[in-house]
Amino acid sequence: MKWSISQDYFNGEEISKNGNKYLIGNGYLGIRGTLQEYDKSSYPAINLSGIYDKYKDGWREPLNAPNGLYTYIEVNGKSFRLPNVAPREHSQQLDIRYGIFTRTTVWEVDQGNITIHAEQFASLPVKHLIGFKFCVRADFDGDISIITGIDGDVWDIHGPHYKEITLNRNEEQITAFAVTNEEDRVSVSEEIFKDFVSDENIIRENKKIFRKFNVKAKKDNTYTFYKYISIFTSNDDSNPNKASMELLNQKRTSDYEVLLEEHKREWEKLWEKSEVLIEGDDEAMLALNYSIYHLHCIAPRHLSSLSIPARGLSGQTYKGAVFWDTEMFMLDLFLYTEPEVVKTLLKYRVDTLGGALKKARHYGYEGAFYPWESQEGGYDACTDYNVTDVFTGRPVRTYFKDKQVHISSAIVYGIMKYVHYTKDYGFLLEGGAKVIIECARFYQNLLVKKVTGTKYEIHDVIGPDEYHERINNNVYTNRMAKFTFESALFAIEKLKDLDTKYFDELDGEYNLNIFANQLKDAIKNIYIKEPDRNGIIEQFDGYFDLEEVSIEELKQRILDEREYWGGANGIASHTRIIKQADVVTMLNLFKDEYSTVIKEKNFDYYEPRTEHGSSLSACMYAMLACKCGKPEKAYPFFLKTANADLMGGGKEWAGLVYIGGTHPAAAGGAYKTVVEGFGGLTIEEDELVIKPHLPKRWKSLIFNVLHNGKWSRIKIQGDQVTIQII
Amino acid sequence: MKWSISQDYFNGEEISKNGNKYLIGNGYLGIRGTLQEYDKSSYPAINLSGIYDKYKDGWREPLNAPNGLYTYIEVNGKSFRLPNVAPREHSQQLDIRYGIFTRTTVWEVDQGNITIHAEQFASLPVKHLIGFKFCVRADFDGDISIITGIDGDVWDIHGPHYKEITLNRNEEQITAFAVTNEEDRVSVSEEIFKDFVSDENIIRENKKIFRKFNVKAKKDNTYTFYKYISIFTSNDDSNPNKASMELLNQKRTSDYEVLLEEHKREWEKLWEKSEVLIEGDDEAMLALNYSIYHLHCIAPRHLSSLSIPARGLSGQTYKGAVFWDTEMFMLDLFLYTEPEVVKTLLKYRVDTLGGALKKARHYGYEGAFYPWESQEGGYDACTDYNVTDVFTGRPVRTYFKDKQVHISSAIVYGIMKYVHYTKDYGFLLEGGAKVIIECARFYQNLLVKKVTGTKYEIHDVIGPDEYHERINNNVYTNRMAKFTFESALFAIEKLKDLDTKYFDELDGEYNLNIFANQLKDAIKNIYIKEPDRNGIIEQFDGYFDLEEVSIEELKQRILDEREYWGGANGIASHTRIIKQADVVTMLNLFKDEYSTVIKEKNFDYYEPRTEHGSSLSACMYAMLACKCGKPEKAYPFFLKTANADLMGGGKEWAGLVYIGGTHPAAAGGAYKTVVEGFGGLTIEEDELVIKPHLPKRWKSLIFNVLHNGKWSRIKIQGDQVTIQII
Structure with missing residues (x-):
C-alpha cells in the first residue's frame, strides 16, 4: 500500500x-x-x-x-x-x-x-x-x-x-x-x-x-x-x-x-500498533489507514483530560465542540491500541460534569445533561437558534441542545466500554461512577408515566435522526436510558467492591440503596418499543403515520440547495425520511437482544429511508450488516465511511452555516467496522473472540489489539483466524 | 336608537x-x-x-x-x-x-x-x-x-x-x-x-x-x-x-x-326578549344590538341538534366548522333569553360524541376529544397542514387539531352552564352526562406524572393562545381539565338522584365508583400553576423564559403582511407576545378562586403582550376588567368586541387563506360583557344577583332574562337595580 x-x-x-x-x-x-x-x-x-x-x-x-x-x-x-x-x-x-x-x-x-x-x-x-x-x-x-x-x-x-x-x-x-x-x-x-x-x-x-x-x-x-x-x-x-x-x-x-x-x-x-493490513483490497486499506491517520492527528496525548471535536482539529466548524461522536464512534481505535487516550477523552467528561449538572438544572432536571456541543468546562456551545432559514434569513429555533438527551447515555456507554474492556475499574473511582450515577439521575428525571398507564416513557426528545424533533419514546433514547440505569446499578455494585469508603461517601450523597431500587424499577418499567408484526421497530411514537416518500421524490421538493431538511418544517420533518441511522444504531449497540431476522428486516426497512445526511450513518449500517453475516451488504457503507474525508463529498453547508471539515467519527466508524464488523472482534468471558465476516475480495485482514495487558496480532484469512501474542 | x-x-x-x-x-x-x-x-x-x-x-x-x-x-x-x-x-x-x-x-x-x-x-x-x-x-x-x-x-x-x-x-x-x-x-x-x-x-x-x-x-x-x-x-x-x-x-x-x-x-x-337598552351611549347600544342581530341570524331554530360555525353563516371561512367559540362565547344570549337554542347547540355535541371518541382513539387516548373544527357527525375538518408558508408556498404542519385539547372542556363548560342555569338536569340523561364523562376520561388519559414527581401534568398542548404550540402545563388547559373532572363528579352524583336505572347503565359501562375515585385523585393532584411572587400566573412552562419584546417591535420583523405569527417559527412563537386572552380567560372562568389584585395584575401583565389577533380576545379582557370593578378599563375592549363586524377590521388573511366573515363569538362576547360584566349578572343560591359596574356615560342599562321560568326585566341606573318580573 x-x-x-x-x-x-x-x-x-x-x-x-x-x-x-x-x-x-x-x-x-x-x-x-x-x-x-x-x-x-x-x-x-x-x-x-x-x-x-x-x-x-x-x-x-x-x-x-x-x-x-x-x-x-x-x-x-x-x-x-x-x-x-x-x-x-x-x-x-x-x-x-x-x-x-x-x-x-x-x-x-x-x-x-x-x-x-x-x-x-x-x-x-x-x-x-x-x-x-x-x-x-x-x-x-x-x-x-x-x-x-x-x-x-x-x-x-x-x-x-x-x-x-x-x-x-x-x-x-x-x-x-x-x-x-x-x-x-x-x-x-x-x-x-x-x-x-x-x-x-x-x-x-x-x-x-x-x-x-x-x-x-x-x-x-x-x-x-x-x-x-x-x-x-x-x-x-x-x-x-x-x-x-x-x-x-x-x-x-x-x-x-x-x-x-x-x-x-x-x-x-x-x-506499529494501529496499522491494519488488508490483503486484496488496496483501496479499502488506504482509506482505512488514512482514517486511522486522521484519528492519530487529533488524539489528545499532551494532556490527561481533553476530548476531540466533531470536526477534529480541522477548523471552527460546529464550534470546535465535542459531540457524542467521540464516545460513540471515535473511541474504539484508541481502546484497542492506545487506551490511555480513551482515558483522557473520558476524563474530559468527568471534568466537565459540573457543566452537565448545570445544564440539567437549567432545564429543570436533576442529574447530568451533557452538552450537545461541549466546550471546555462542559459549556454547551449550541445555540437555541442553530440554523438560519434560507428563505427569510431568520434564525430558526432548533432543539439540538434542549432535546438531544441521548448525549448523556453516549458518555456512559464510552465509560462502560472502557472499563469493561480495560478492566481499569479504578476509573469509576476517579469520577467515572459519579458521571454514570448523575446521568442515570437525569434519565430518571425524564421519565413520565401516564396516570392511566403503567410504562415509563420519555417524551419530547430528538434521537440520533435529527430531522425529527420533539418526538416521544424514541427507541434509541429509551434503550440508552435503560442502559444508563443498568450501568449505574453496575457501578454502584462495583463501588462496594472497589472502595467502601468512597462508596459510603457517594451513598451519603445519593442514598445509593434507595436509588438502586429506583433504578431497578425504572429498568423494569421503561417503555422500549418492540418489533411490530412485520418485525420493524418504530423509531418513535407516530413514525409509521408519517408520509411515505422516496428520497428522490423528496429531493424534488427542494427549493434551495442549502435549505435545512429538519426542524419543525423541513422537507423531511413530516416524512419517514431520516437523517441517519437511529433504530439501526440501537440494534448495533444491543445486538444480542435481537435476532438476525429482526436486524435484517430493520436494515432493509430503514436504509432506503435514510438520507445518510450525517457522516455517522453509513458505518452503523455497515456494522449491522456485518452482524447479520452480510459483509458484501456492509462493504459499500464501509467504503463510504472510510472515504468520508479522502473522497470528500460531505455537506459543506447546512442552512447558511459552513459545516466543512474532517469527519473523525466516520474515520472511527471505519475502524470499528473493520475490527468489530468484518473482523468480528468481541470479548467473551474476558477473552478476545473473533467471528469474522470478510468481504470476498479480502484475502486477509491483519490488525493488533491490546487486551489484558498483552498485544495480540490477529490475522484472518477466510474463516481461519490466528491470534498471535506479540 | x-x-x-x-x-x-x-x-x-x-x-x-x-x-x-x-x-x-x-x-x-x-x-x-x-x-x-x-x-x-x-x-x-x-x-x-x-x-x-x-x-x-x-x-x-x-x-x-x-x-x-x-x-x-x-x-x-x-x-x-x-x-x-x-x-x-x-x-x-x-x-x-x-x-x-x-x-x-x-x-x-x-x-x-x-x-x-x-x-x-x-x-x-x-x-x-x-x-x-x-x-x-x-x-x-x-x-x-x-x-x-x-x-x-x-x-x-x-x-x-x-x-x-x-x-x-x-x-x-x-x-x-x-x-x-x-x-x-x-x-x-x-x-x-x-x-x-x-x-x-x-x-x-x-x-x-x-x-x-x-x-x-x-x-x-x-x-x-x-x-x-x-x-x-x-x-x-x-x-x-x-x-x-x-x-x-x-x-x-x-x-x-x-x-x-x-x-x-x-x-x-x-x-321583545333580547333587546338591550343603553341610555346615554347610542354607539354602544347600536353595536351591541347589531351583535345580537347577528346571533339571531345564525341561531339554529329549525332543528333540535345543530350548532353555529365560527364565522356564522357568512361563508366558507374556517370550513364552516364549529369551534369552542360556540360554547364559550355565543351561548349566553340564548341561555338568558332562549334556552331551547342552547339545548340545540349542545345536542349537536351529544350527537357528535362518536366523532370525538374516534378522534381520541386516533391519537391513542380513551374518551372524547372533540374536533377543533367540527362538521357534521363530529368530523374534524382541521387539516394537519392548516397554514401555508408565504415564503415558500409550502403547507406548514400545524397542531391546532392535534393539540388544542381544551376544546373538550369548553363543551363541558357549556353543558354545565346550561344545566346549572336552566336546571334542565334531564339534559344529563339525554347524553349530557355521557359527554361529560367521556371528556373527563379524555383528560384523565392526558395526565402524565414525572416518575420522580408527584403532580399530574398535561404536556404538549396548545392553549387558547395559538401562537405557542406544543407547550406544557398551560394553566388554562389544566384548570379546564380539572373543571371537567369536577363536572364529571357532579354529573355522576346527579345521575344517582335523577335516574338510578340510567346510572346503573352508565356504571356498567364506566365503573363509576372507581372512576369517581380516580377523578377525586386527579382533582387533588393536577398541577395548576399559581401566581408567582409578582402575582403573575405563567401561561405555560417556560413562558417567562421567552423573549420580551413589544408588539410594535415585533411588527417591525414582519417580512410579509400575510405571514403567520405562530407555528414553530412564527415571529411571535418564541416571544411573550400572545395571540389572545389565555390566562385572562382562565381568570374569568374561575374568578372566585383569585383575588381582585391577582386578576388586575394579570390583566396588566398580559394585556400589553396580547396581539388580540383573535376576535375572542378583547371581550375576555373587558369582562375581567369588569370583574375587577373597572368598567372604564373594560369599555374600549367591549367596544372593540361589539364593533367586530360593524366596523370590520378583522384579519382577512392568515397565510394564504381567506379568513374573512362575521365574528359571532365577538358578538356573543359583547353580550356577555354587558350582561355579566357591566351588568354583573350572576346566580347565587339560585337567585338572580346583579352587581353592576356601569361605565360612567351609561345612564341606564336595561335587559331581560328568563330564569326559573320567569322573565325578569332588569334595569340598572348607577348603583340602583330594579328587577321587575314581566
Whole structure:
C-alpha cells in the first residue's frame, strides 16, 4: 500500500476542501493542508485544541493561531502565489505514515521557470512545534525575494477573535502575541535557519509581520530555509509569550532533519500498533489507514483530560465542540491500541460534569445533561437558534441542545466500554461512577408515566435522526436510558467492591440503596418499543403515520440547495425520511437482544429511508450488516465511511452555516467496522473472540489489539483466524 | 336608537367586507349582503347550515347554494351592474330590527337616469324561503330588460362543490338542481310575480338559468317584480327538488307583503326578549344590538341538534366548522333569553360524541376529544397542514387539531352552564352526562406524572393562545381539565338522584365508583400553576423564559403582511407576545378562586403582550376588567368586541387563506360583557344577583332574562337595580 495521497494539478475551487484532505496534526493543533501563501480568503488554519472565544453575538468557537507558515516569493518585484498566479506545474502530497505535507509549484516567469518546494509537519513529540522547510530554485539568474513570517489576520467563521495583536522582533525570533475577546492569549514565535546569505528586512502590515530576504539567485541553485514555529496559549502556560520563545531557544541547536526524524519515529510507534493490513483490497486499506491517520492527528496525548471535536482539529466548524461522536464512534481505535487516550477523552467528561449538572438544572432536571456541543468546562456551545432559514434569513429555533438527551447515555456507554474492556475499574473511582450515577439521575428525571398507564416513557426528545424533533419514546433514547440505569446499578455494585469508603461517601450523597431500587424499577418499567408484526421497530411514537416518500421524490421538493431538511418544517420533518441511522444504531449497540431476522428486516426497512445526511450513518449500517453475516451488504457503507474525508463529498453547508471539515467519527466508524464488523472482534468471558465476516475480495485482514495487558496480532484469512501474542 | 345601518356610496373594494356587514340570515341560511348582480368574482353567497362538501384535496367546507337572487338590468341592450358600471348614486341599508337588506342604485344612461331598488329577506318563520322584491324606474321612455334567475356558478374557496347542475323550467318555476362531490343534493327553485306585462325568455348559460323580461318602459313608471326562492338540500328532504317546488306551490297564494309581515313579527318576538337598552351611549347600544342581530341570524331554530360555525353563516371561512367559540362565547344570549337554542347547540355535541371518541382513539387516548373544527357527525375538518408558508408556498404542519385539547372542556363548560342555569338536569340523561364523562376520561388519559414527581401534568398542548404550540402545563388547559373532572363528579352524583336505572347503565359501562375515585385523585393532584411572587400566573412552562419584546417591535420583523405569527417559527412563537386572552380567560372562568389584585395584575401583565389577533380576545379582557370593578378599563375592549363586524377590521388573511366573515363569538362576547360584566349578572343560591359596574356615560342599562321560568326585566341606573318580573 502507498502511504501517501497526492495530486499533481492545481484547482482553485478545491482550496477549502483540500484543506481537510491534506490536514496534518498532533493532537495539540491541526494544520489545514492549504498552501503557505494563502491568506484568510482561502481558509488556511492552524487550529488549536481546547481553547475557545466568542466575539459579540457570534458562535463561540476555537481559535486559529496566527499563521506562522505564511510564506511566498517575489521575482523581480512581482509576487508569485496561488491561487492568484496560475502555475505551470503544481503537485502536493500528504505522507500519512508520518504526517508530512509537501508541495511543489513551478511558475513561468519572463526569464524562465521558478520552482518552490515546501514541507511541513506538526511535531508529534514536541506538540507546540511546527517544522517547516522551504526551497526555491530558478533556472535563470535573477532577483528573488522570499517573504516569510506570521499572518495574524486569520480566517474566522465568527470572528475576529483577536481584539489585539502585538508583532515583535526579538533577537532571532519574530513573535505574534494575540489577546482574544475572552482575554486568552496566544503566542506564536518563529526562528529561521537558512543556507544562503541575504539581507533581511522586517516588514509589518495589517496584523502581519514578516521577513523579506532578497536573494541574487544563481541559475539552478537551490536556496533553502528552515523555520521552527512555536505556539503556546494561556491554557498551556501562564506566560505563553515567554514559553513560545523559550521552546525555540531550546530547539535552536537541533537540526531540522533530526527533529523530523524524532517526529517520524513517534509516528512509526503509532503505526506499529494501529496499522491494519488488508490483503486484496488496496483501496479499502488506504482509506482505512488514512482514517486511522486522521484519528492519530487529533488524539489528545499532551494532556490527561481533553476530548476531540466533531470536526477534529480541522477548523471552527460546529464550534470546535465535542459531540457524542467521540464516545460513540471515535473511541474504539484508541481502546484497542492506545487506551490511555480513551482515558483522557473520558476524563474530559468527568471534568466537565459540573457543566452537565448545570445544564440539567437549567432545564429543570436533576442529574447530568451533557452538552450537545461541549466546550471546555462542559459549556454547551449550541445555540437555541442553530440554523438560519434560507428563505427569510431568520434564525430558526432548533432543539439540538434542549432535546438531544441521548448525549448523556453516549458518555456512559464510552465509560462502560472502557472499563469493561480495560478492566481499569479504578476509573469509576476517579469520577467515572459519579458521571454514570448523575446521568442515570437525569434519565430518571425524564421519565413520565401516564396516570392511566403503567410504562415509563420519555417524551419530547430528538434521537440520533435529527430531522425529527420533539418526538416521544424514541427507541434509541429509551434503550440508552435503560442502559444508563443498568450501568449505574453496575457501578454502584462495583463501588462496594472497589472502595467502601468512597462508596459510603457517594451513598451519603445519593442514598445509593434507595436509588438502586429506583433504578431497578425504572429498568423494569421503561417503555422500549418492540418489533411490530412485520418485525420493524418504530423509531418513535407516530413514525409509521408519517408520509411515505422516496428520497428522490423528496429531493424534488427542494427549493434551495442549502435549505435545512429538519426542524419543525423541513422537507423531511413530516416524512419517514431520516437523517441517519437511529433504530439501526440501537440494534448495533444491543445486538444480542435481537435476532438476525429482526436486524435484517430493520436494515432493509430503514436504509432506503435514510438520507445518510450525517457522516455517522453509513458505518452503523455497515456494522449491522456485518452482524447479520452480510459483509458484501456492509462493504459499500464501509467504503463510504472510510472515504468520508479522502473522497470528500460531505455537506459543506447546512442552512447558511459552513459545516466543512474532517469527519473523525466516520474515520472511527471505519475502524470499528473493520475490527468489530468484518473482523468480528468481541470479548467473551474476558477473552478476545473473533467471528469474522470478510468481504470476498479480502484475502486477509491483519490488525493488533491490546487486551489484558498483552498485544495480540490477529490475522484472518477466510474463516481461519490466528491470534498471535506479540 | 336607529335600527339600521346604511351607506350612501359605492366602493368596489369594500364588496367582500360589506358582504359580512350587511348579512341577513335565519339560522338555516345566511345571505351575504352583496348585490344581486354580483357573480362569483365579487363573493356573493347564500351559505347553507350543516351541509359540507370536499373537492379533491381542498378543505371540506359548507355549501353556498345556487344564487336565486341573481338579477340585473339592461338598457338598450347594455347591461348596468355594479361593480362594472359606476353608479350615479348608490345606497344600501340593513334593517337589523327585521333582517331586511335593501339597496337603491341610480345609473346615468344616454337618455336619462335609471333607478333600481331591491329588497330581500330570509324568512324567519319559513326557513327555506327567501323573499325578494325588485323595482326599476326610468325618467325616460325606453327599452329595459330585467334579467333574473339562478346563478349556479357559485363562489367557493375550495370548490367547485357541484359536480353536476341541472337547470329546469317547470310551469311557473325555474329550478337549479345541484349534486355535490359527496353526492349531496341542493335544489333551488323560484317563482316570479310581476306587476307589469312583458315577454319572457328563458336563457341558459354557464351554470346559470334566468328569465329575461323585455319592458317598453314609460317615463317615471315603476316596474316591480317579486320573487320567492325556495332552497332544500338532501339533509332536509329525501327529494329536495320536489320539496323546493312544493314550498313555492304552497306560498304562491301568499302576498309578498304578508310574508314579510309574518317575518317581521317573528323578529319582533326575538327583540321583545333580547333587546338591550343603553341610555346615554347610542354607539354602544347600536353595536351591541347589531351583535345580537347577528346571533339571531345564525341561531339554529329549525332543528333540535345543530350548532353555529365560527364565522356564522357568512361563508366558507374556517370550513364552516364549529369551534369552542360556540360554547364559550355565543351561548349566553340564548341561555338568558332562549334556552331551547342552547339545548340545540349542545345536542349537536351529544350527537357528535362518536366523532370525538374516534378522534381520541386516533391519537391513542380513551374518551372524547372533540374536533377543533367540527362538521357534521363530529368530523374534524382541521387539516394537519392548516397554514401555508408565504415564503415558500409550502403547507406548514400545524397542531391546532392535534393539540388544542381544551376544546373538550369548553363543551363541558357549556353543558354545565346550561344545566346549572336552566336546571334542565334531564339534559344529563339525554347524553349530557355521557359527554361529560367521556371528556373527563379524555383528560384523565392526558395526565402524565414525572416518575420522580408527584403532580399530574398535561404536556404538549396548545392553549387558547395559538401562537405557542406544543407547550406544557398551560394553566388554562389544566384548570379546564380539572373543571371537567369536577363536572364529571357532579354529573355522576346527579345521575344517582335523577335516574338510578340510567346510572346503573352508565356504571356498567364506566365503573363509576372507581372512576369517581380516580377523578377525586386527579382533582387533588393536577398541577395548576399559581401566581408567582409578582402575582403573575405563567401561561405555560417556560413562558417567562421567552423573549420580551413589544408588539410594535415585533411588527417591525414582519417580512410579509400575510405571514403567520405562530407555528414553530412564527415571529411571535418564541416571544411573550400572545395571540389572545389565555390566562385572562382562565381568570374569568374561575374568578372566585383569585383575588381582585391577582386578576388586575394579570390583566396588566398580559394585556400589553396580547396581539388580540383573535376576535375572542378583547371581550375576555373587558369582562375581567369588569370583574375587577373597572368598567372604564373594560369599555374600549367591549367596544372593540361589539364593533367586530360593524366596523370590520378583522384579519382577512392568515397565510394564504381567506379568513374573512362575521365574528359571532365577538358578538356573543359583547353580550356577555354587558350582561355579566357591566351588568354583573350572576346566580347565587339560585337567585338572580346583579352587581353592576356601569361605565360612567351609561345612564341606564336595561335587559331581560328568563330564569326559573320567569322573565325578569332588569334595569340598572348607577348603583340602583330594579328587577321587575314581566
